Amino acid sequence: MGMTTTAEHRALRDAVREFLTATSEPAEVLAVQDTELGYRPEMWATMAEQLELQGMLVDEKYGGSGAGIGDLVVVAEEFGRSAACSPFFASSVLTTLAIADCAQESWLHELLPGLAAGTRLGCLAFADADGWWQAGSEAVRAHPDGDGWRIDGRADHVLFGHCADTVVVVARTEDGTGLFLVEPSDASILRVRQPALDPTRPLTTLTFDSAAAQRISGTADISEALSRALDKALVVQAAERVGGARRCLHLTTDYAKTRNQFGRPIGTNQAVKHGLADAIRSLEPVAAAVAVAAHAADTEAPELPALVSLLCVAGAERYLQIAGETIQLHGAIGFTWEHEAHVHLKRAKTDQLMFGSSAWHRERLLAGVLATGTAFEAPARADEPAPLADLRTEVRAWLAEHRAEGRPLEYAQEPFGHEDTDAEKHWTDLLRKGRWLCLSWPEEHGGRGLGPVETLVVEEEFARAGLRRPQLGMGETLLAPALLAHGSEDQKRRFLSRILSGEDTWCQGFSEPETGSDLASLRTSGTVNGDELRITGDKIWTSNGDQANMMFLLCRTDRDAPRHRGISFVLVPMTDNGIDVDPIRMASGDRGFAQERIADACAPLTNVVGGLGNGWAVAMTTLGAERAGKAATQYVGYRHELGVLVERLDKNGRLGDVIVRQRLAELVVEVELMRAVGSVISARVAEGQAVDELLAIDKINWSEYHCIFGSTALELLGASALTRPEGGGYQLDSLQRVFLESRGRRIARGSNQIQRNIIGERILGLPR
Numbered sequence: 001m002g003m004t005t006t007a008e009h010r011a012l013r014d015a016v017r018e019f020l021t022a023t024s025e026p027a028e029v030l031a032v033q034d035t036e037l038g039y040r041p042e043m044w045a046t047m048a049e050q051l052e053l054q055g056m057l058v059d060e061k062y063g064g065s066g067a068g069i070g071d072l073v074v075v076a077e078e079f080g081r082s083a084a085c086s087p088f089f090a091s092s093v094l095t096t097l098a099i100a101d102c103a104q105e106s107w108l109h110e111l112l113p114g115l116a117a118g119t120r121l122g123c124l125a126f127a128d129a130d131g132w133w134q135a136g137s138e139a140v141r142a143h144p145d146g147d148g149w150r151i152d153g154r155a156d157h158v159l160f161g162h163c164a165d166t167v168v169v170v171a172r173t174e175d176g177t178g179l180f181l182v183e184p185s186d187a188s189i190l191r192v193r194q195p196a197l198d199p200t201r202p203l204t205t206l207t208f209d210s211a212a213a214q215r216i217s218g219t220a221d222i223s224e225a226l227s228r229a230l231d232k233a234l235v236v237q238a239a240e241r242v243g244g245a246r247r248c249l250h251l252t253t254d255y256a257k258t259r260n261q262f263g264r265p266i267g268t269n270q271a272v273k274h275g276l277a278d279a280i281r282s283l284e285p286v287a288a289a290v291a292v293a294a295h296a297a298d299t300e301a302p303e304l305p306a307l308v309s310l311l312c313v314a315g316a317e318r319y320l321q322i323a324g325e326t327i328q329l330h331g332a333i334g335f336t337w338e339h340e341a342h343v344h345l346k347r348a349k350t351d352q353l354m355f356g357s358s359a360w361h362r363e364r365l366l367a368g369v370l371a372t373g374t375a376f377e378a379p380a381r382a383d384e385p386a387p388l389a390d391l392r393t394e395v396r397a398w399l400a401e402h403r404a405e406g407r408p409l410e411y412a413q414e415p416f417g418h419e420d421t422d423a424e425k426h427w428t429d430l431l432r433k434g435r436w437l438c439l440s441w442p443e444e445h446g447g448r449g450l451g452p453v454e455t456l457v458v459e460e461e462f463a464r465a466g467l468r469r470p471q472l473g474m475g476e477t478l479l480a481p482a483l484l485a486h487g488s489e490d491q492k493r494r495f496l497s498r499i500l501s502g503e504d505t506w507c508q509g510f511s512e513p514e515t516g517s518d519l520a521s522l523r524t525s526g527t528v529n530g531d532e533l534r535i536t537g538d539k540i541w542t543s544n545g546d547q548a549n550m551m552f553l554l555c556r557t558d559r560d561a562p563r564h565r566g567i568s569f570v571l572v573p574m575t576d577n578g579i580d581v582d583p584i585r586m587a588s589g590d591r592g593f594a595q596e597r598i599a600d601a602c603a604p605l606t607n608v609v610g611g612l613g614n615g616w617a618v619a620m621t622t623l624g625a626e627r628a629g630k631a632a633t634q635y636v637g638y639r640h641e642l643g644v645l646v647e648r649l650d651k652n653g654r655l656g657d658v659i660v661r662q663r664l665a666e667l668v669v670e671v672e673l674m675r676a677v678g679s680v681i682s683a684r685v686a687e688g689q690a691v692d693e694l695l696a697i698d699k700i701n702w703s704e705y706h707c708i709f710g711s712t713a714l715e716l717l718g719a720s721a722l723t724r725p726e727g728g729g730y731q732l733d734s735l736q737r738v739f740l741e742s743r744g745r746r747i748a749r750g751s752n753q754i755q756r757n758i759i760g761e762r763i764l765g766l767p768r
Contacts, residue, residue: 005689009074016078019051024084026340032085033199037163039085047088048118054092055116057100062112069232069297073239073290080243083343085200087121089240090159094233095122095168099216101229102179107216111166111181123164125155125206126230132356133170133230135177135223140208142171142180142215149213151180154205157354161204162193169206169213176221180213188212198350200343231308232297234355235290238311241319241351242287244344248319248326249279251341253764255330266329268767273760274753275325280764281697282318286311288694289676306368309361310672313665316358320348362665369668370646388457388686395461398434405430406467411734412637412706416543416592416741420470428470428502436469438476438500441484445496452685456632460682463633473544475499475506479552482569486610486618495571509539509553509572509596510619519554519619520563524598526555526570533557533570533608535601543748545594546583549574554619557612569615571607578602588740589730631691631698632681635674638705642671644734645713652720660716667712670705677701696763700752703745710739 023043024032032040048054056072058064072093079088096115099108099122114120128139140153151171161167167189169180182189190207253276256267266272293307323344327334334341352358384392399406407427420428431437439455441447450458462469471477476499483492498504515521524537535555542551551572558566574581578601583591610618646664649655677698681691713735714721725731732740746752760766 005684009071012071013074013078015051016053016075017081019047020078020082020084024082024086026083026343027338029083029085029200029340029343030337038160038199038202039087044086044118044121047086052116053088054118057093057096058112058116059100062108062116064112064116068294069235070291070294072236073294076236076239077243077246080240080245080347081247083200083244083247083340083347087123087160087164089201089233089237090124091115091120091122091164091166093236094159094230095124095164095166097229097233098124098126098168098170098179098226101232102222102225103216104218107181111216115166120166121160121164122166122168123158123161123204124168124170125158125161126170126226127155127157127354129156130357131157131354132360133226135221135227136172138170138172138177140169140171142173142178142213145212149180149215150210151182151208151213152210154207156203156205157194158204158206159201161206162191162202167206168216169208170226171213175219177223177226178215179217179222179226181216182208182211182213186211196350198343198346200347201350228300228304230355231304234308234312235293235297235304237351237355238286238293238308238315239290241311241315241348242283242290244347245279245283245286245319245322248322248341248344249276249283252276252279252326252329253766256766265767267760270753270757272329273766274756275329276764276766277700277756277759279322279325280693280759281700283322284694284697285673285677285701286315286318288680289314289673292676292679303368303372306365306672307676309356309365309368310669310676312356312361313358313365314669314673316348316352320345320352323348359662362662362669365672366661366665366668369672388453391454392457392461395436395458396465398436399461399465399467402430402434403465403467406465407470409463409466409468409637409640411738412634412641412702413741413745415737416586416588416590416744418592419547424470427468428472431469432500432502437472438480438496441480441496441500445492446500453688456682456685459630459633463636466636472499472502473506474508474552475504475550478508479506479571482552482609482618486569486614488606490606491571491609504550505544505548506550506552507542507545507548507574507594509542509551511539511541513538513540513595520567520616522554522556522567524553524555525559526557526568528557528605528612531605533568533603533605535570535572535598535603537598539596539598540593541584542594542596543592545596546581546591551579551596552609554615561613564616566613567615567619568612569609569618570603571609572601572603586741586744588732588737631695632678632685634702635671635678638671638674638702638709641709641713641734641738642667645709645716648720648735649716652717654716654718663712663716667705667709670701670708674702674705693763696759699749700755700759703742703752706738706742706745710735710742714739 052065053075055064056067060066099111115122126133140151140155142149142151151169155169165184167182167184169182171178171180188209188211192205194203194205196203256272256276257265259266289311293311296304296307323341326341327345330341333339405427407424435448438447439450439458443449480496480499483495510519512522512524524535526533526535537555539553551574553570553572554567555570556566557568578599580597582595584593584595585591586593649660654660677694681694684691724736725733761768
């Protein structure tokens with residue numbers, strides 16, 4: 001699937017799925033994997049005749065369709081979903097790409113038409129005993145012999161090498177790496193099919209004893225071209241992994257809905273529900289990364305090698321994890337030979353072991369990211385509509401003019417209890433004058449009336465400049481969307497202008513003692529008294545409650561109504577209004593939370609948003625455009641924090657330590673997956689497509705990562721992280737603060753346990 005979904009890709013997916021459902025259902029896969037060939041020739045021929053899949057990567061002038069990697073990943077995901085026994089990847093991807101990118105023109109005419117038509121079956125012999133290839137360390141050597149060549153050595157783990165009729169070999173010559181064609185029937189070539197862990201993809205060892213060969217590449221070294229071809233092939237393989245993981249998730253989710261234990265579906269069990277929620281939230285970022293990598297492959301982007309290594313690490317690990325959980329959650333039936341779960345488990349582990357070790361790919365990924373630094377580049381869209389292009393130009397010009405006064409990105413999440421410095425207040429004033437705050441608000445209320453796409457353009461340009469675009473607290477992020485959706489015109493007029501001007505600072509009065517994330521069980525009461533509401537109760541965990549002069553709160557105004565009804569959303573002054581505020585000191589030493597004891601506070605009925613008893617609907621108002629825009633660019637802050645850690649490790653002389661670099665690479669994996677998700681959100685929002693699932697998993701993913709990052713950062717820094725900066729109070733450096741505050745992020749905005757329930761029930765459809 002591409003960065004965006006298209007009708008053509010959906011039609012292609014449906015056609016391939018229909019074909020593979022008919023030819024590669026699980027029992028058939030188990031039967032075919034034990035045959036001599038390891039595939040059905042009749043299926044191969046039908047696929048070529050009806051779907052022409054074998055020629056997708058072949059240029060039209062050689063008999064193919066000239067499709068790109070972005071098209072092929074749609075097909076590959078379906079092959080992975082069915083775990084089909086097919087030489088498609090070996091012949092139509094790996095071998096075809098190597099020939100297309102490295103061979104001379106005459107050989108393209110000779111070999112590609114047959115590969116495209118499916119009348120040739122190709123294999124690429126390139127891997128050493130470790131399952132990978134690196135320039136200069138080829139296990140096969142070639143030397144001239146008259147007008148031809150001779151090759152010696154051994155190639156391991158050759159996919160479908162036992163039955164291929166077109167055997168292409170990567171070999172080392174005196175002038176670099178070359179590509180050679182050998183005759184498989186040559187007596188000096190020994191082909192031995194190995195008993196593979198994954199029988200659906202047969203592996204062969206090819207031993208060459210002065211075998212005759214024809215050099216199909218030119219005299220120049222092909223190392224760079226071959227490396228690009230292999231990287232493109234690995235993007236396709238990564239798509240297969242996504243398809244396999246999706247199949248496992250689908251099987252297990254359906255089973256959890258229908259398998260009853262103790263009188264109810266096992267999907268109602270929280271452990272099962274959370275396990276499946278974690279599966280989808282680990283899978284979707286990898287699927288996004290496949291889309292980004294496919295685009296990079298088709299546009300020859302320089303970040304392709306790093307993206308491929310990201311997929312080889314994260315994609316294989318997560319496919320393996322999901323396949324393992326499929327067996328676990330199916331119980332004993334999932335561990336039988338007849339069930340397809342073990343097929344995916346074997347495929348996942350094989351993927352992890354082939355085409356380069358995880359350690360090698362982690363190092364390549366880390367090196368690639370460190371080389372590019374933490375800069376963000378706004379995506380180039382050549383076909384961007386004129387209004388968006390004009391807006392982008394306007395933002396860039398304004399930022400260029402005010403860059404010196406701008407406040408840099410210093411953290412991924414604003415610290416709890418953060419109070420703006422004078423410089424930050426000045427920057428906010430400049431943004432207010434430039435109308436770069438409250439972007440989605442209507443113009444009559446001081447905004448720009450921007451939709452999701454326009455908002456995203458602004459977020460991208462601020463991220464590109466490395467500057468903060470602050471939001472005006474909960475007044476902007478939470479209250480304003482509720483007012484715009486449910487408020488009266490009088491309420492909008494009275495309150496929005498004061499949010500924008502900074503005259504009012506708002507806090508959210510939702511949580512209460514003993515209720516936690518269960519908002520519907522609130523106990524704070526509101527009683528109508530003439531033309532006002534008198535409110536009594538307690539609120540807690542109120543962010544910035546000690547700094548706010550206004551609170552939007554929920555209170556129960558009808559105790560006889562059902563739990564989610566009879567609740568009202570009220571705007572309440574906090575000054576001299578019977579509200580006693582007690583700041584709560586957090587683990588980080590700051591006072592970012594507060595508890596409020598409300599004793600007969602008053603609010604006019606004109607401050608009830610949405611009418612009495614309708615507060616639940618108001619409270620559930622989504623964040624809309626701002627949420628998507630932040631999700632698309634938030635990785636910039638996490639990359640910045642990673643850069644701070646790298647700088648300190650380098651200063652301490654620890655950046656060259658192998659173990660430290662592997663741990664750093666694990667952090668990079670998570671940040672780069674965040675980046676991939678942001679790229680896909682950006683592309684889909686720009687096309688007006690839904691991103692609800694990606695936004696649903698976003699909060700858990702970044703908050704869980706932040707905890708891991710904070711703890712790992714201090715561990716890697718070692719004893720130097722034991723001491724805090726000097727100064728009054730409980731001073732912390734930036735990484736110590738992340739370590740402590742990240743624990744609270746997993747609780748704020750709805751604890752991650754509750755978020756997993758929401759994903760399980762609303763996204764996966766599991767029973768309550």
